[in-house]
Amino acid sequence: MRPGIVLFYFFFPTVTKGCCGKKQQRILTDQLFLHYKAVEGEVFAMPCDPSEKSNVKRAEAGEGKTCGEEFVAKVAGANRSFTGSNSTLQVIAKSSLRCFKPEESSVMLLVDAGGSIPCPGHACYNNTGVVWYKKNRPVSIARDSCVKDGELHLCTVYKEDTGVFYCDRRITEQGVAWIFRRAVHVKVIPYLKANFPPVVKYPAANMSEEVELGQPHNLTCEVDFDFEVNISRKVEWFVNYGGDMDNMTLLDTEQHHEVSFSETKVTQTHTMKEVTPQHLTHAYTCFASNAVGNSSVTITLKRKKQVKWPSLVGYPFGCFLLVICLGIILNVKWVELQLIFRSRFQFGKDDGEKEFDVFVSYVWTGPSAEAVNGLTISSRPYSDAGEMQSREEPIEMRLPRVLEDQWGHRVCLLERDILPGGAYTNDVVLTINRSRMLICVLSAEYLASSDAVFVLESGVKALLQNSALKMLLIWTRGTSASFIQPEPPLPKLVHRALKVLPSLQWSTDTPSTATRSFWVSLQKAMPADRARLASHLQ
Template identity: 50%
Template structure:
């Protein structure tokens, strides 16, 4: 018949021939888990056409079974099917008691027997979270008993044991579940009261409610919680105690082996009688008890007489402001004169627009692609050639690599038209250096200091900066602008010798710009825009006087 009619039957495809079918048998009410065979989330749904509601099991998700879960299931994304049979516990052949809930103590050994050990085959396979529990830990699986050599707090969970049973030519996987909870070892220690301390006094207000709190730590004990209670002792008599109305205790596991209990008792309205009583918190566990007492004290309102309190408060306020002003007086003066006070800066009154103070950079020292500064007192031959170079300035990479003092002078003097004062060029030879510096500052609208680590270590340069700060404190002009040219300078690392106190305080509040050397031309362009804006804010205008300027150029050539 098969040979004659085989053409009338549809042939099985290769996919249908490779489908894996498994038969599971579970006990009603126990936990069931479908194993995962790949990394994808697999959903197994019951085959349609059985006249039952649509049900499904997710791979790797534990689920309690019911009688309605029986049926054939097909797993998506996995070439497998399984038949699930949910049976009543009373239908099992074994009548002996079974342990499906176990408690094991941490740091001890523990055994987990498969339910029905004496009635079914002792050859079982154990699983936890779809994996062999003995894969990465020390344990033993013999005769249907999983033995954990040392129990840890991570051993809590559901363990599955599988038996293979053959009935009427069908191989069934009989899956049983055992719920295991690992608990700390019993520590024979009594409770510890964290709050209140014994013989403690709490401040209360008459007519207001007050909450008594008792916080207790106790070692974990199986099936037992520490008991915390509040009592009131009339007139301090310990034998005459009355239990106070209390809220439900707040219990939490502060640590794995510690239970913390917070017990509150509320006094709805505090009266003078409550001040005579003593309140006792008693904490008990299986290993002992502890107690702590509390007494209530009325809060005394302190009313300062207005004729005494107000003058004292006013005096303290004025004294505090005076101390702050005395300590910060220099900084406050500099901030006011720099940002708020405006002086009369007419071109006829000042011979120079800007006095530029710096120390020269040696041409051979290059840091981060740009030239660094040093305490050299006169320009080298190469730098002098840059000063006299007639080529126009632009922001290309070649120009931004020049020494900062050369680039800044070209921008201020040649491009923007400011009348620039340079000490090495415009000082009259033979005169005292200090007098020349003070005179040059008085003849300038603004002092710009090109700061670096070498600048802060140069005595002549520091004298120029300090003289500019003193002039600013005496008169609103000239203004002072700082330009930092190295990363370490802004951190105000103390050079050797240390900076003068006035300079240290002035560096914190004077207007400043950061010029990062060795960066692309765009960074230099951004700095120059900020510099021009700062000059405009301080009302320093570029108005070149050709007669005066030619006079200085002739004087410089004569020198």
């Protein structure tokens, strides 16, 4: 039992006899005194004047305290006064008291029984009466109780009685009437001794906890204890090496507890910084005890299994997610996928009866034809003899010559083969339908020309409708699919097509091997029968 606590449970049958069995006279103060005494270190609360609601303030410290507010009385020296607006508080040093018993300031009472609370120092002074308060309310008004020889007798003790009770005694010193207020801390308890041994709530007996090797792990033991005044509860973790119950070693633990009115929940934890394979071979015991008895639980550790989705749930769910993802990809990239498929694999019927083999679309950006007429052109587009001259000639002029004169293809050029006076859009669409292949020589000027972009867009639409049509892009003068966006911006269909359609790169700055590779790749991309014809003519 802790010092300073007095138990009146044992005296209850005698001290309350004749007090609670009959109606008692209620003792009340007939006026509010203006002079109060308190003992340093004790809790104090100035009663409120119902008519004035006055405040008590610490004059020296400059701190205000509202009436009814509890605080610890302090004093710099003996008999120093603290004055307020209407009341005077004098704090007395403990050493100046006639008799001072610290144990009188604390009391334990049993719930649902009767109990007595003594007034500290009552026998040391000439008292003219004792009035008990709880907070700012006289106990005799709120409770079935009585005061006998200064002691407060409660007929029935409730859980809510836990708190501070005040006993006020009237004393007279040098002709001045004082109220000497003393505080008593009351704690209501369910019973003195525990009635049951501890109960281990977690872990369960003979269970195995899953752990991950190389990771930290906490061994947690949760135990419920019955209330007891003299605390005897204890919780410990032991390790049993190799599972041998006779070879037990105490482990370092941390404790956390939650206290309620009738029980205490204790959580005892041992922390493993890193789980090793050796830990899996040991057993671990949580041992709990109190004054009534003890209980223990032994567990083992096992390696945590990888989480696997059940086939009846995981596989359908995974397939559903896969279908959703594929649907999103197809919805976003459907046009690109169609263009890739149709430009690489031709399934349409190519009967060879088209009027033109190649429809060449370009925007002239080089020098005039007369300026390049003096260039020497080799009989073969990639021969070593005329390589320098062939690379200096603009591709827009060179390409039709090679396709017609050297490879024997029937080439269509809008400015040459389409009669003037017709509708441009109709002429373009009709020419594409009359051709087996569309070659677009792309440059910054080409992509900035609305007429040229219309030809490219019409070819893409025709390719999506007729898989027999072939398309080829020739990028010139360092342009590529990642070129700077032109003004006005390209249509979305054209922008997507530029990323996926077959293409070749032409540049006059490339070495002869790259130029030769360009013509070889171009020849392979031409319609098959004309390619064979070109090879035969050469």
